[in-house]
Amino acid sequence: MTTEPTSATRPRNRRQLIVEAAGRLFSERGYHAASMEEIAARVGITAAALYRHFPNKYALFAECAHAMVDRLVGALDELPPEAAPADVLAALVRVTVEHRASGGVYRWEARYLDREDRRLLRAKFGHVVGRVAEAVRREGPLPDERLRVVAALGAIGSITMHHTSIAQRRVEELLLACALRVVATAPAPATGSKHSVELPALPVARSRRAEILAAAVPLFARDGFANVTNGQIAEAVGLAPSALYRHYPGKVDILAAACLQAAGLLAQAVDRSLHEVADPRDAVVALAATYVAYSFEHTALTSVAEAEFVGLPAELQRPLVQAQREHIAVWEQQLRLARPELDPRQARVLVHAGFGVVVEAGRSLRWQDGPDRRAAVTGLVVGALGL
Missing domain, CATH: 1.10.357.10 (Tetracycline Repressor, domain 2)
Structure with missing residues (x-):
């Protein structure tokens, strides 16, 4: 048998x-x-x-x-x-x-x-x-114990969200040290100008195309891109669903426009934050404060850009990938100037860990904005980066 x-x-x-x-x-x-x-x-x-x-x-x-x-x-x-x-x-x-x-x-x-x-x-x-x-x-x-713990877990979990190639033992040591710093970081008070950030505002919707984009973003953020229909977007701006196609070839093009808008706003914010900042450590703190402010002020747009990016076709992803690489390169350069012992891969892992801190700390705070909250999260990002 x-x-x-x-x-x-x-x-x-x-x-x-x-x-x-x-x-x-x-x-x-x-x-x-x-x-x-x-x-x-x-x-x-x-x-x-x-x-x-x-x-x-x-x-x-x-x-x-x-x-x-x-x-x-x-x-x-x-x-x-x-x-x-x-x-x-x-x-x-x-x-x-x-x-x-x-x-x-x-x-x-x-x-x-x-x-x-x-x-x-x-x-x-x-x-x-x-x-x-x-x-x-x-x-x-220490105060804000849960916030510090959630932020540390965000730093650890960040490794699942990017593809930086680095040896397992090295990344484990890096993330452990990063998480330990975060849980030991006392939240910073909202004092001094270093946490004061003036962000570029969302453009005023002066055209029907811009109105459609402005209406679609909160729907995508609330329900997920795949669950939102053209009918819902059209209803939000007082159009018939068929009229959307005069402005966007399809729903995915609205998503791509939202992602590009997010990338553009962030790039403008970074340029402002680094204007006349010479010291590398001050530059990293400015970048952290800017990213935190941007995430709190444009929560819906940011969450859509980060969560829905993978659903875009490859040809629509390319300009966004390039914008993301350029943004991370700015962080990496300043962080390595502030911490010369880091190699490029280590710096990149820590930058992503900082982003992870913002995501999980912001969620824990339900993205309820305020100077003290922004300052606290900024301090946790700076701690994650080892400054």
Whole structure:
């Protein structure tokens, strides 16, 4: 009697392999752009075999979104209750770096989860935050403990959101040191001019095309690009859906225009912030304050540009990728002047960690703006960068 080759060679961890492959694809292309057929092909199985493990794409996506947080919870549960902050954060760094390619799904794509899955995800993340906070608290009290912990987790999680090539051990050491600095950073008061930022304003919508863009951005931010219809956008500006096509070839072109607008505003803000700033450290602080101010003031536009970028066709992504590279290059240059011991890759990882601090700290504060909040988050970014 012979055994079928398929059963003999079928890996016992096939479900895990599927989740890893799906997580990578969802991270690369977004939930709606990824297909079950592509996921099956990456695993090396048929679509029919994939459906034996998951009844539909949403079920697979939900498991991917929970997988990273479950790994973080599991890593913490293996530690003794009295573990020091360095040991707690090191465990989270190891898991995050190990699953870098698939671990970013929950940060942006989780908005496509249903209400119950979002509630469960928040509860699990809350458990992680609480465990880190307990360890930090034992080291001594500092104000805004939860904000500092969430910001440190944002710094760690940032590694899932970019492709900088760097050895695993080096990046783990870099992120651990970064996270430890963040949890030890006392929030800065909103005093002095270094946190005062004058941003370029959104352009006034003087044309129908501009009105459409201004109406679409908050809809994309609230519901996700894929869930917003042309009818909703048209209704918001008092047009028939067919009239949109006189101004934009399609909905994706509205998204591309929003991303370009975000990149343009940020570039203008950076130029202003660095005007007549000579000292590299002052330049990095100015960049941090500007990025924080920009994120708080243009929250909807920023979140759309960051969350929906992967859903754009390659030809529409190119100018945005170039703008992002130029922006990061400015940070990298100033940070390396302020910290000459860093090589380009280390500096780039830290810059992205700073962005991660802003994202998670801002979310924790529900993007409720104010001078003290901007100053506190700016101080955490500066701490993350090691200044």
